[in-house]
Structure formats: structure tokens, C-alpha cells
Amino acid sequence: MSKIIAIANQKGGVGKTTTSVNLGACLATLGKRVLLIDIDPQGNTTSGVGINKADVENCIYDVIINDVGPREAIQSTAIERLDILPATIQLAGAEVELVPAISRELRLKNAIAQVKQSYDYILIDCPPSLGILTINSLTAADSVLIPIQCEYYALEGLSQLLNTVRLVQKHLNTDLQIEGVLLTMLDARTNLGLQVIEEVKKYFQDKVYRTIIPRNVRLSEAPSHGKAIITYDPRSKGAEVYLELAKEVVSYE
Numbered sequence: 736m737s738k739i740i741a742i743a744n745q746k747g748g749v750g751k752t753t754t755s756v757n758l759g760a761c762l763a764t765l766g767k768r769v770l771l772i773d774i775d776p777q778g779n780t781t782s783g784v785g786i787n788k789a790d791v792e793n794c795i796y797d798v799i800i801n802d803v804g805p806r807e808a809i810q811s812t813a814i815e816r817l818d819i820l821p822a823t824i825q826l827a828g829a830e831v832e833l834v835p836a837i838s839r840e841l842r843l844k845n846a847i848a849q850v851k852q853s854y855d856y857i858l859i860d861c862p863p864s865l866g867i868l869t870i871n872s873l874t875a876a877d878s879v880l881i882p883i884q885c886e887y888y889a890l891e892g893l894s895q896l897l898n899t900v901r902l903v904q905k906h907l908n909t910d911l912q913i914e915g916v917l918l919t920m921l922d923a924r925t926n927l928g929l930q931v932i933e934e935v936k937k938y939f940q941d942k943v944y945r946t947i948i949p950r951n952v953r954l955s956e957a958p959s960h961g962k963a964i965i966t967y968d969p970r971s972k973g974a975e976v977y978l979e980l981a982k983e984v985v986s987y988e
């Protein structure tokens with residue numbers, strides 16, 4: 736059975752895309768069939784797995800707005816068992832175009848239903864907002880993975896995200912769960928990171944993954960080469976921790 740995980744936090748730059756690409760690639764390395772869905776108009780997950788956005792014929796926009804079948808938009812990547820449903824800047828218009836549309840919150844869920852049986856994991860990289868694209872993702876998902884950056888004000892804005900999760904649970908997807916909370920970009924040289932870990936654990940308790948993602952320069956370099964860390968630098972700390980995270984995610988199956 737496939738598991739659909741939305742990777743969401745409306746705060747920008749907390750590691751949603753880095754986690755989508757690298758968790759997806761590591762799950763595929765562990766033998767799982769994985770689909771990444773890029774639903775962020777920035778399209779960084781798309782370019783992060785080596786797809787040139789200028790060459791994309793059908794993207795997630797065509798699937799949720801123009802009723803193009805998802806199989807006509809899904810592409811394979813350089814990593815075996817890792818596919819992507821790409822996004823381009825065209826998606827920026829979707830927030831507005833979906834407002835008057837019928838069953839606008841269910842567009843992604845309906846599209847995923849058509850391909851779900853072909854994958855073990857479907858990871859949705861959400862945009863940094865709580866708009867209709869994130870609502871579509873939470874409505875389609877079994878669970879939500881929340882990356883939190885180990886920085887000042889780490890918990891700021893989380894009550895809005897949790898409130899949105901509760902609203903979706905109430906009105907659109909009663910089965911939506913919190914998959915886990917992932918601490919990212921830890922700088923082990925400062926005490927601040929440790930304080931944030933303690934604070935987040937107090938708030939989310941056993942929902943916090945044992946695996947913590949440190950700051951690692953190789954992780955920030957990999958996207959400009961269109962590669963996941965596991966192929967860009969398999970011996971790096973970044974590759975090691977995302978593989979550890981993938982094993983942890985699989986252990987909760």
C-alpha cells in the first residue's frame with residue numbers, strides 16, 4: 736500500500752525541498768518506488784532532480800487545472816525507482832484560478848488516485864504558504880511531515896500550520912495524521928540548536944524524528960548540479976543523515 740506524505744511548513748527556507756528530494760532519493764535507494772510531486776511554483780524539487788523546467792511539457796498545473804492525466808506529466812529521474820511530477824512557474828497562477836473552481840480542494844487527491852498503486856511513497860513538496868495548493872496537498876495526503884529549522888523563532892507560525900491541519904482534518908480529510916517533525920540545518924557549534932531541539936521536543940514529543948539534519952554544505956551544493964545528495968556525494972554527512980531518515984520513515988510502516 737502506498738503512503739502519501741505532504742512535506743509542509745508555510746515558513747520559507749526550512750528545508751522542505753531539500754527533504755523532499757533527498758528523502759525521496761534515499762527511499763528509492765532502499766528499494767521503494769517513489770513519486771515526488773512538486774506543487775511549489777518555484778519548481779526547486781523539479782530542478783533538484785535534474786529536470787530542466789524549460790523542457791517540461793506537462794506539469795502539475797496541467798494536471799490540476801487542465802485535467803491532463805498525471806501519467807502524461809510524470810517523468811523518471813536519473814535515480815532508479817524515483818519519479819517526479821514536475822512544477823513550473825505556470826503553477827503560480829493556480830492559486831487564483833482554483834478559487835472559483837468546483838471541488839477545488841480535491842484536485843490533487845483525484846489526480847493521485849490514478850497513479851497511487853504504482854508507488855510505495857508519494858512525497859508532496861508544498862509551497863511556503865497555507866493557500867489552496869497546500870490545502871490540496873493536505874487533503875490528498877495520509878500524513879504531514881513538518882521540517883523545522885534549528886533557528887531563532889523555530890516554532891513561530893507553527894500554530895497556524897497546525898490549525899490548518901485541524902481544519903483539513905475536520906472538513907476534508909479526517910484521516911490526516913502528523914507523520915513526524917524533522918529538525919533541520921542544525922549547527923552543532925552553537926547552543927542555540929540544542930535549545931531549539933529541546934523546545935521542539937517539548938512541544939511535539941514523540942513525533943520528533945530521532946534523525947536530525949545538520950548543516951552540510953554538500954546538501955546546499957547538490958541542487959545546482961541537479962542531483963540528490965546520495966548521487967552528488969554519497970560519502971557526505973548529508974547523504975548519511977538522509978539515508979538514516981529514510982530508514983526511520985520506513986521503520987514506521
Ligand SMILES: Nc1ncnc2c1ncn2[C@@H]1O[C@H](COP(=O)(O)OP(=O)(O)OP(=O)(O)O)[C@@H](O)[C@H]1O
Nearest residue numbers: 747748749750751752753863920949950951954955
Ligand atoms: N541541511 C542543510 N545544510 C545546508 N544547507 C541546507 C540544508 N537544508 C537546506 N539547505 C539550503 O537552505 C536553503 C533552503 O532550503 P530548502 O529550499 O530546502 O527550503 P524550503 O523550505 O523548501 O524553501 P521554500 O520555502 O522557499 O520552498 C537552500 O538553499 C538549501 O540548499
